[in-house]
Amino acid sequence: LTTQNQRETVLDRRVARLAPPPLYQVVLLNDDYTPMEFVVHVLQQIFHKNEEDAARIMLLVHHEGRGVCGVYPRDIAATRVEMVRQLARAHQHPLQCVMEPAP
Numbered sequence: 001l002t003t004q005n006q007r008e009t010v011l012d013r014r015v016a017r018l019a020p021p022p023l024y025q026v027v028l029l030n031d032d033y034t035p036m037e038f039v040v041h042v043l044q045q046i047f048h049k050n051e052e053d054a055a056r057i058m059l060l061v062h063h064e065g066r067g068v069c070g071v072y073p074r075d076i077a078a079t080r081v082e083m084v085r086q087l088a089r090a091h092q093h094p095l096q097c098v099m100e101p102a103p
C-alpha cells in the first residue's frame with residue numbers, strides 16, 4: 001500500500017534532482033547615438049523595469065560602457081536580445097545587446 005505521504009516523497013525527490021537551468025545575463029552596450037529616452041523605453045518595455053530602475057541602468061551603461069538588464073534561462077535571454085535588436089533596427093538606432101553566461 002502506498003500512502004499519499006510516500007507518493008509525495010517520491011515526487012519531491014524527483015523534483016529535487018532537476019538541475020537548475022544555466023543562467024545568462026543580457027547586457028546592453030553603450031554607443032554615442034542611441035537616445036537616452038529610447039534606452040529607458042527598451043528597459044521598461046522588454047525588461048519590465050520601472051522608470052526609476054530603467055533610468056538608473058541606462059545611466060550606468062552610458063557611464064560604464066555596459067550594464068546588465070536581467071538574468072534569465074537561455075531561451076528567454078536570447079528572445080529578449082532579439083527583441084532589443086529588432087526594436088533598435090526598426091528605429092534606426094545602433095543600440096547593441098548581447099547575452100553571456102552569468103558568472
Ligand code: TYC
Pocket residue numbers: 028029030031032033034035036039058059061062095096
Ligand atoms: N550614450 C547615449 C547618449 O549619450 C545613451 C545610451 C545609453 C546609449 C545606453 C546606449 O545602451 C545605451 N545618447
